[in-house]
Every structure is written in structure tokens, then in C-alpha cells.
Amino acid sequence: MIVLLQRSAIFGACLSVTATLSVAPACANPNDYSFELTGVDQSIVIVSLKNKLNNQLVPGASIDCAAYVGPQDVVTMTEPMLASAWTKKGQYVLVGEPGMTFFDVDLVAQVPGETAPVTGTLHIKDQGAN
16 A cells, blocks of 8 residues: 555656646747837837747837937936837837937847847937937
8 A cells, every 4th residue: 555655656746747847838049039120209219029030020028128318419318118019019119208319228028938038239329410
């Protein structure tokens, strides 16, 4: 009876480990994604998050940003912000303070189904450029 209980416990443990290993999700490399500048209009920037493997836009990501902004074509501060979903799936909008110009944006995205964050930097405008 004791031997039978031990075999059941060992079989149960092996079954649990096998089930856990077989349903573990396959994760892509964060380098499989890229950010692209889609549009700029004064203090509004639209970015796309693209999966480079299948060349498709990625909806549903949570994107934290640090925008380097300033008035009169000079960076004066870093503004933290969250990118919001835009009208097209896979595109996200950043809205800065009125009168502020975007120069560069550092982005960190949590992509659904991925364990590692996707990071990138987009250059929007040179300082002193009109």
C-alpha cells in the first residue's frame, strides 16, 4: 500500500511538471519589434509598434515614454507620459503640452504575450531646426 501511494505521488509530480513544460508560452525576442514614427503635428506624435517577423502592427501594448520637449526649438525638459491607443490598431498617440515641441522619445512597451519589454528611441526633430 505504501509503495502504491509513493508511485501515485511520483506519477502525479511527473504529470504536473510535464503539463507545466508543455503549456509554457514561446516568447519572441524584444528585438523582433520596432517603433516607427507615423506622424507629427505640433505637440502630438503618433508612433507605430511593429512586429518585424510578420510585418504587422501590434495592438494592445502598454507604452511608457520619456519625451524630450521644449519651446522655441530647444529641449528644456523630459516629460514622462503614456502612449494611448490611436484610431488605427497598432498605432499610439503621445500628446504633449501645447506649445512644446518633441525632439526625441524613449519608449518602453509591454507587449501582450511577451515577458521582456520592447525598448526604442525615436528622433523627432533636431534642436534649433525650423
